[in-house]
Amino acid sequence: MKKIFKAFIIMILAFVVCIPMQTMVQASTFTSMSSKKDVVATKPWAVSFNKALSLTTVNTTNIKVVDENNNNIDITVVLTNNNKTVVAQPVKNYEAGKTYTLIVTDNVKSSDGKVLPSEVRMDFTTKSLPTKPSEFTVCIDPAQYYSTTTSNSGVKAKDINLSTALKLGTILKARGFNVVYTRDSDAVSWTQSGEDDAKALIAKNANADVFLSINMNSYTPDSAANGIETYYTTDKSANKLLASSLQAELITATKAKDRGIQVVDSTSNFAVLNKTSCPAIVAELGFITNPSEEILLESQQYQNNATKAIANGLMSYAGFANTDTTYDNTSTVSSAADILVNVRAGDKYTLPETTNVTMSNNTKKTLGVTWPNNVFNIVDAGTYSYYGTINGTSIKVKAIITVGAATTPIIITTPTTELQSTVIGEKLFIYLTPSANIVSTLKAAVKLHDGVTINNCVYFSSEAMRRISVPVPIGVCNTHQYLNYLNNNKWSKTKDIKKLAPGSLCFTTNDGTGYPTHTFVFMGWVNDGDYTIAYVADNQGQAVHTRSMLAKGDTDAFAFFMSK
Structure with a gap:
């Protein structure tokens, strides 16, 4: 009987292998395998038998890994290879530079009920963490x-x-x-x-x-x-x-x-x-x-x-220290919105030096534009298209200039009693109707901003107010300060877009800081009864021009207006 039992032990002799390469190392005895060094912290071990094993005996009680203090390590065990191979892998990585023992206990049985007479053990030591x-x-x-x-x-x-x-x-x-x-x-x-x-x-x-x-x-x-x-x-x-x-x-x-x-x-x-x-x-x-x-x-x-x-x-x-964490800006210009301009025949018009663009990472920027010829003497009524190049790119921007007849007013809707325009609004409307006054105000706004040609909407609007004798402090330079001044001087705030009157100060939706991204002066509706496209005066054109009152492309939506 002892000879038969010993023969079975030899038949189910365990082999420890390294996944994914199935290079088997035979145990020198039934109780001790040769130790392994510099084992990676995620090492899976495979124990192979020449007979199928009983599913009920393959578990983390009968097959386990313990540390140097004989504490059990969390592992998973699965059967593969027609139930002849057990794969044991740590749930979490082994610690670096530590010694562990893989144990196959004598409770593991073959599918026909045979058992090992003693445990099979193998010590292994994990690699130390790299220090450089x-x-x-x-x-x-x-x-x-x-x-x-x-x-x-x-x-x-x-x-x-x-x-x-x-x-x-x-x-x-x-x-x-x-x-x-x-x-x-x-x-x-x-x-x-x-x-x-x-x-x-x-x-x-x-x-x-x-x-x-x-x-x-x-x-x-x-x-x-x-x-x-x-x-x-x-x-x-x-x-x-x-x-x-x-x-x-x-x-x-x-x-x-x-x-x-x-x-x-x-x-x-x-x-x-x-x-x-x-x-x-x-x-x-x-x-x-x-x-x-x-x-x-x-x-x-x-x-x-x-x-x-x-x-x-x-x-x-x-765990190594970083010494170079600076990066170059890799975003590129994705698109540039058309520039829409309305002027009268006989005017002299200068194409803008900057325009709004969308970057490849979906952010918005204002970049310079180079035009083949940027100054025009407008002679005949009609619609004209000009193309410029965004500086530093090959992206083209289109300027669409609509020229009205010299005798045809640009603004369709004028201030009337029916529109309930305020006195200040009427003065602002009348002052900003000639393109020469807009150009003059814009130049003053740029000068107030120390020569910077972008983000001048508040400089422009407040300068226009001062020119009609509204004493806006010259240091007002952003929508936060501008709204504080208007509120402190009892200007009323209205969100109903249908109540807009020429000369009203409009503000767009906020930019996440709680304050509007832009301000402009409302000059009238392009089409009576259609509250989507307006004529406006601001720092984005050298004459009265059209603007979508909705969130469209690079344009932020109208949010409210102030009047007095």
Whole structure:
């Protein structure tokens, strides 16, 4: 009977292996395996048997890991390989530089009820934490080699990934890191079906501390989709920390839309994350299908910022001090709204030196414009279009000048008793009707602002008020101060747009600080009874011009007006 039992023990002799490579190491005895050193903190162990095991005996009581003080470590155990292999993995990373013991107790049984006569034990010691970059190895993956994804201009995602990945490697090497690539050219040694396993093996053979995959996002149903997101898997607890560190730094560097960190699921295309034995992430640096982001992703400046951000995020994750956290501005001009101008025949008109634009990160800016010829003597009535170039870009801006006949007033609606215009409003309306007075007021506003040609709406409005003898203090320079003055002098506030009278002071919606973004003088409606397009006078034109009273494009919506 003893001989039969001993034969079974030999049959179910345990082997400890390293995932993903199934290199088996046979125990020298039934009770003690040779110890292992420099084990990564996320190490999964596989214990293989030559017979199927009983499901009821494979659990964290019968198979466990204990620390140096014999305290149980939280692990998961699962059966694979037709119930012949048990995979044991820590729920959280093992601590660095510590010794642990993997124990397979004698309560583990085969499916036919046979048991081990004694426990099988193996000691292993985890790697110490790197204390400097030279002790840290990074595996960089320029992804999407087999992808057919291209930008609107025909640039392949895989090529942008490679360019970006090589820049990242250069930065990390300069900082002292050890760097390996899954590829460093437009060629690979693996097939498409074996790609994930090949990449995981490269990281394993290099004993990499992290795996960073560089990707381009795409979404053809909606070319407006934009932003950066980072993917990770919960199978390794360090992944979330790595993803969070890199995502936060990428958003700081690029000012892109923050799509957050995302957990991969069973249907994702990121199977490589589950095959690497070290913490791993996939960084989606932008949408190649978005025309604005496509330009950024292909630019050297944006790639430099993104790779510098990944390097800084990695250093934060690894506990190394960052010494270079400054980034260049990578946002570009996305679009410029048309400039709409109304003048009279016989006027002299100068095209504006600045205009409002929308940037690639959806912020608004006022930038300079260069015109082939910016001064015109208007002779004939009609509509004329002129094109300028936004300074520092190739983006064109269109000025549409509507010229009314010399005998035709620009303002359709004039102040009358029916409109209940105030005395101040009537004076302001009459003063600002000639374009020469608007030009003169605008020049004074720029001078008050020390020569700055943007953000002069309050300077303009308050200067016009002083010219009709309303004593607005000359130091009033923003809507906060302007409204304080008006309220203190008992001006009334009205939100009903239908009660607007020419000469009323209008204010737009607030900018998040609680105060309006813009003020202008209402001069009349373009079409009686239509309260959407108004004639206005402000710092954004050198004559009375039209303005949408709704939130449209770069225009903030009308919110209320003040009158007295």
